[in-house]
Amino acid sequence: MAKPKKSPRPKAEPPKGFRDYFGTEVSERKAMLDQIAAVYHLYGFEALESSAVETVEALGKFLPDVDRPNEGVFAWQEADENDKGDWMALRYDLTAPLARVYAQHRNDLPMPYRRFAMGPVWRNEKPGPGRFRQFYQCDADTVGAPSVAADAEICAMLSDTLEAVGIPRGDYLIRINNRKVLNGVLEATGVTDDAQQADVLRTIDKFDKVGEAGVRELLGKGRLDASGAYIDGVGLTDAQAEPVLAFLTSKGATSADTLANLRAAIGDSAVGTEGVEELQTIATLLEAQGYAADRIVIDPSVVRGLGYYTGPVYEAELTFEIKDEKGRPRQFGSVAGGGRYNGLVQRFTGQEVPATGVSIGVDRLLAALRMKGRTAATPPGPVVVTVMDKARMSDYQQMVSELRAAGIRAEVYLGNPKNFGNQLKYADKRLSPVAIIQGSDEAERGVVQIKDLILGAKIAQSASLEEWKAQPAQREISRDDLVEEVRKCLEQ
Amino acid sequence: MAKPKKSPRPKAEPPKGFRDYFGTEVSERKAMLDQIAAVYHLYGFEALESSAVETVEALGKFLPDVDRPNEGVFAWQEADENDKGDWMALRYDLTAPLARVYAQHRNDLPMPYRRFAMGPVWRNEKPGPGRFRQFYQCDADTVGAPSVAADAEICAMLSDTLEAVGIPRGDYLIRINNRKVLNGVLEATGVTDDAQQADVLRTIDKFDKVGEAGVRELLGKGRLDASGAYIDGVGLTDAQAEPVLAFLTSKGATSADTLANLRAAIGDSAVGTEGVEELQTIATLLEAQGYAADRIVIDPSVVRGLGYYTGPVYEAELTFEIKDEKGRPRQFGSVAGGGRYNGLVQRFTGQEVPATGVSIGVDRLLAALRMKGRTAATPPGPVVVTVMDKARMSDYQQMVSELRAAGIRAEVYLGNPKNFGNQLKYADKRLSPVAIIQGSDEAERGVVQIKDLILGAKIAQSASLEEWKAQPAQREISRDDLVEEVRKCLEQ
Secondary structure (H helix, E strand, O other): OOOOOOOOOOOOOOOOOOOOEEHHHHHHHHHHHHHHHHHHHHOOOEEEEOOOEEEHHHHOOEOOOOOOEOOOOOEEEOOOOOOOOOEEEEOOOOHHHHHHHHHHHOOOOOOOEEEEEEEEEEOOOOOEOOEOOEEEEEEEEEEOOOOOHHHHHHHHHHHHHHHHHOOOOOOEEEEEEEHHHHHHHHHHHOOOOHHHHHHHHHHHHOHHHHHHHHHHHHHOOEEEOOOOOEEEOOOOOHHHHHHHHHHHOOOOOOHHHHHHHHHHHHOOOHHHHHHHHHHHHHHHHHHHOOOOOOOEEEOOOOOOOOOOOOOEEEEEEEEEEEEOOOOOEEEEEEEEEEEEOOOOOHHHHOOOOOEEEEEEEHHHHHHHHHHOOOOOOOOOOOEEEOOOOHHHHHHHHHHHHHHHHOOOOEEEOOOOOOOHHHHHHHHHHOOOOEEEEOOHHHHHHOEEEEEEHHHHHHHHHHOOHHHHHHOOOEEEEEHHHHHHHHHHHHHO | OOOOOOOOOOOOOOOOOOOOEEHHHHHHHHHHHHHHHHHHHHOOOEEEEOOOEEEHHHHOOEOOOOOOEOOOOOEEEOOOOOOOOOEEEEOOOOHHHHHHHHHHHOOOOOOOEEEEEEEEEEOOOOOEOOEOOEEEEEEEEEEOOOOOHHHHHHHHHHHHHHHHHOOOOOOEEEEEEEHHHHHHHHHHHOOOOHHHHHHHHHHHHOHHHHHHHHHHHHHOOEEEOOOOOEEEOOOOOHHHHHHHHHHHOOOOOOHHHHHHHHHHHHOOOHHHHHHHHHHHHHHHHHHHOOOOOOOEEEOOOOOOOOOOOOOEEEEEEEEEEEEOOOOOEEEEEEEEEEEEOOOOOHHHHOOOOOEEEEEEEHHHHHHHHHHOOOOOOOOOOOEEEOOOOHHHHHHHHHHHHHHHHOOOOEEEOOOOOOOHHHHHHHHHHOOOOEEEEOOHHHHHHOEEEEEEHHHHHHHHHHOOHHHHHHOOOEEEEEHHHHHHHHHHHHHO
16 A cells, blocks of 8 residues: 655645536436437437547637637647647537537538537636536537528427426527628618727627617717716717617517518618528528427527627527526526537638537526426435444345345445444435344344334424324334335335 | 638647547447446445546646656646646546545545546547547445445446446456455565565566466576566565465365465465455355355456555456457456555545445447447437428428427438438438438328338348339328328338
């Protein structure tokens, strides 16, 4: 055996921003991912598990400083003779690796290629409360399908997925927009300067906060904000601002209304028209399949941040109310989002390959299911066979063997058996439904004590003396009836 | 949309030694891990998923050069203001993280703590054929149980696990030894010099290759090897070598015989006696539970390399024959191993905590199952609904909706529909059992063409003209019977 080291003891903790998941946390997440995978599979998507490590080159996240990769990823340089090895990094999402895999294997993969992936990703960001540097993503993407039928399919699948994991219809909404419509709106304003276009987009993002009148001021000369500070405007004329305001207020009672309003907002912009027509196609396909406005809607307020989206964008929001940290009611919010990104594979091959896909925020969706009490019931702990007599360990092992053979989770207490109280405390900590006790006296008589810990807890809480006497939580049973009697306790 | 970069295109490949897993490769492994987890759970083990990243300090793998961590791990330094951040690393196994987790959470965890873990680990080693730098491990450990009943339990569970995943009894053997017995043998030789002890252990490891006579020579004056080179011996006297040879030849017909031989080999060594008694206890417990010599045996030839084992060590071997790369028959060999390591948690807490556990080589076990044809049957590909008429995409989507609602995996072809041959080639590549075809003519008549691709492949291989006429692989059916007729094809 290695001798204890003389060096100072290491700290028993993970790096900052990392955490561990125990027991039910693991099994609940796994159950949810299994349900999601089943829906994805039903839709014809194939599993892909790419390597967690990629070359920084393939991930494509370099800082301007060419020596040191982006701080947003965990990266290191492979050691070689001259310390000039490749830079490698942990994947920061599942889309960049998909682009690499597709470019690498495109001659062998079906075309289109529908794939799903689930697993941890890593971000080298400042950790915060509830914000970890390793977390799960769960993605589905279709590569090589130019038709927006692929986008419609992902939205339908997302709807089915949310219901499959336990979010009831009415508690979620999938909202669809199209980057091309936004580009059409920009075209309709007549703004061609890149910086001014960016200002317009930033102002659009403030619509939720400042409303129509606020946006009108910000697009024009500017406005006084709540704190009394004056915010400079973008400097558009009223006529230039009009398409933006029309766009922002285009959400109608039905998708048909919304589409008509959008058509008006984009004027005769070619790209805008293409965008509206794509949305029209998506709406028609989804309606034909029965996905009505209670599940999926066209909604111009979806402006997803990522620069690489090139067509439809979509987002799933949970609409039920929760309380924020100050106790105020608010909607749970977004749990999944995605869209069409036609440029990612091109980085590798030079050829544009159409692709669209969605990413589910696994931890947020799981948190939502927990809040709604929709996660699978915590499975009971194991039956604990206590050790009264160390020399008779074989007998105790025999008991758990029988229980397991009957499919009942069971274990022998393997700590130091001297203090019997510790054994019962252990059974409590394990959330055991039943403890089994057999001393040498009981062994001679061919009986065991069966302690119903579920019933015991109930009795301790509320039972009267009479009830306690009528239904004792601990009984003596024949050793031969062990499995049957334990099963009775579990079936209560 | 981001403009294509001017910089040279990145290579579309993962870093050297990494790979991707597709479709069935992912689902087969998942199915096996699920089966393993079910057995572990039945035995009372709890899931743990620790972070993939640990501090190098916690992993405890420093080179003598204190600035740069061991090359065996992938490690990097956290960037902070002064570039003096902590070193972090990807875990290289699941045991070192368990020691950290247990030390960190020991006040909240049950004692003993039975936990299982499955997931990727990373090794910064030279990759080779079939040797990757990211691979799965699947471990079960019991921390805080001093009794060797915990070791016996792990061996029994390992036996149940192998049978659960599909290795039939008779095709595997779990062999148990004890480091203390080896230490007792060393004591019995009277060798006290550390370097000479290491030489003796190295010689023991050669027993398989050179046999009893060879070991006798190597322990003494040395021997001529097959190439004619003279190998220096350890320099033991005949009397000193005797316990080693007794130990190496102690395997008897039954565990009782083996134990008697071991007792003779270790003489009056205290630690050796303790070791033999522990093996005796394990053998007794396992026999009482019905694990006979066809499943688990005491076998002194198990000398597991890892320095940290302090008591019982165990190994699962698959005993069926395979052909090696030169076509010669050999046993499949080891798929799992483990043992007792009482020193790991102590690194963190200063207190020795007994622990024992096993690690399954996931990829090797999976390879074995594939060789034996024991993996789950490859699930069929999706039903492919082809697109004859792009304008009628809604109709095609409606068909897959119906099929999915009936639990049948189905998809619409989403590539460019112009070349119909490509659609059927796609269905072939997807291993589709059935393709559905509906042109506008069929749509008007309320029918679809159903193409049975499984039957079609059979007919193409072997059918006579008569058979082909009697049972055509493509038929016209009523649109209303779509689900029912597809189901019939799938049930063949």
